[in-house]
Amino acid sequence: MKRIFDLDYADYFTIRGKELLETIRTSEGRTLMAETIITTFPLLDGISNPETAAAFSADMVTLNTFSFDAPFIFGYDDRDFSAYGNLAGYAEKIGEKVNANRVDPDYIRKFKRMLGRFIGVNLEPVPEGSDYPSGLHCSEENLMRVKELGFDYIVITANPKTGVTSEGIRQGILRAKKILGEDTVIVAGKMHGAGAGNIYDESVIESFVTAGADIILLPAPGTVPGFTVERVGKFAEMIHRHGALVLTTVGTSQEGATESYIEQVALMAKMAGADIQHSGDAGVSGMTPPENLMRMSITMRGKRHTYRRMARSAHR
Incomplete structure (x- = not known):
């Protein structure tokens, strides 16, 4: 079994489900996930945030605010047209592209062929009656689309002000497991006090695993008050x-802090037993600053593996 930083471009299209989990486990805490917002102008013009994250050594890229009702990735879908001097025309072209993407069963597969990384999506198990956009719900309809489009994994979690509860996450896991089976990895949990209540209880976390979650999401040491190496290690x-x-996650806007802070968190998370380290989308313009992604990677696995991953980038 290859380690994740040894994968070649072709491996990202053959490794699925349980094999992906075993690849991560074999890598001994040296897997890096980057979360990116894709519904805003990207950090770099003409380059989507997922592409930048991949170029700076992310192994797994999570799309946040991806809507199954209106699929569109800024920096990728709008490369052929510009907003400069013609905002009305730009908006019209976005609408046309969204309509085309909506009926394209290979939309994410095409993006993945360009990106050359494992791709996941956030889904929110919001309470019934929520006015949260339906395209972001952890619903049966959207889960069927996850399967159709070929996402490698989903993250069942809570963005701020969604009202998502621990029981909602558990129900979302059960729903996802029934629809996705063994081919799509299920990640579940909350990285900070988003939604409603918290999940920082052994019985709740155990219920997520029992429901079918493959990976449990926890705040990294030093990101949420009281989350020490010892506490995260116990979980x-x-x-x-x-x-x-x-x-372990950095999703409290501290992904945009100093490189020295990122180094400390990466080291503490490794000590606590993290299999994957995540850096969130609240740094600058919908992603972690690239230098912080690289710093986390270097701390986790050294310059050799970081530079090799960066050299084996997209566009193959």
């Missing part, structure tokens, strides 16, 4: 005991 041991993997 990690319990999660591993139940056969799941651990994803």
